[in-house]
Amino acid sequence: MLDIDTLDHSRLQLVPPLAPILVTGGAGFLGSHLCDELVGRGRSVICLDNLLTGQKANIAHLLDHPGFRFIDHDVIDPIALEVSAIYNLACPASPPHYQRDPVHTLKTSVFGAINLLDIARANDAPIFHASTSEIYGDPDVHPQPETYWGHTNSWGPRACYDEGKRCAETLFFDHVRQYGIDARLARIFNTYGPRMAIEDGRVVSNFIVQALTNGEITIYGDGTQTRSFCYVSDLIDGFLKLMALPQAPETPINLGNPVEFTMIELAHRIIALTGSRARIVHRPLPEDDPTQRRPVIERARALLDWEPTIGLSEGLQRTIAYFDALLGERSHAAGRAAV
Helix, strand or coil: CHHHHHHCCCHHHCCCCCCCEECCCCHHHHHHHHHHHHHHCCCCEEECCCCCCCHHHHHHHHHHCCEEEEEEHHHHHHHCCCEEEECEEEEEECEEEEEHHHHHHHHHHHHHHHHHHHHHHHHHHCCCEEEEEEEEEECCCCCCCCCCCCEEECCCCCHHHHHHHHHHHHHHHHHHHHHCEEEEEEECEECCCCCCCCCCCCCHHHHHHHHCCCCCCECCCCCCEEEEEHHHHHHHHHHHHHHHCCCCCCEEEECCCCCCCEEHHHHHHHHHHHCCCCEEEEEEECCCCCCCCCCCCHHHHHCCCCCCCCCCHHHHHHHHHHHHHHHHHHHHHHHHHHC
């Protein structure tokens, strides 16, 4: 029998604990859900966010957790950290947010990518990058496979986001070729769920808030443009499966729901689920707004054994409940302030 008391403990080779996982944009909609999942799996997490669009409320429940650390920092500025893996989710994703300061949005995608790739190189750490279906622009190939190069406007009002993400993809794959970085890129299609901001500006949150407040539901254009909607928990599962692969894929991977809906269909479904008295109004279609968007997810199915499991009605019900509670809290707070 091994006598523990006679061991020379100074000569034991102890396995060091894993360094934390870095999640940039970790106080945002997607980032906070990812932080939840990683902490729930027993991993230490550094959440880095400048709170430009992220919200401290999204991670408030994690701030006292011993395995969680929040750093208020902008990824366009270099930072040195010891980490075991990186998830880069730092960038405003809704048009009202990324168009508010388009130069900063572009810097976030480009300078942020450079700084995070430097951290990955310094730590020999795998890095996940949240790219976007906006890479495809207003597509003339439908649905969109990863092999489609896109149809984008490099100087329009959406270009700061679209072209910033395209440049970031170039930076990641050039680092793969030049430095041997382990990089995994997901092209994310429309995602929704709890923790979207009330002022997010994207269609699901807009329609739900407008329906719950019995206002006007604003449809841009004639409403026949299409999107496919992925519930947030399904998307986070895709992130984790992509990072769990023993070897990085040689291309970006589409992550999204391949079921397609028109904006008119989405509006009527939300009206029905909320019992709203809101009426639909039409406004001019914004410049460069894509007319159709649906992912081909065969690579995700084959490589990750992944596809969405939450249907639109179930996901909308969960999201409506979140916004209903949030609006109730705001109304209650406003009532207290008025007293």
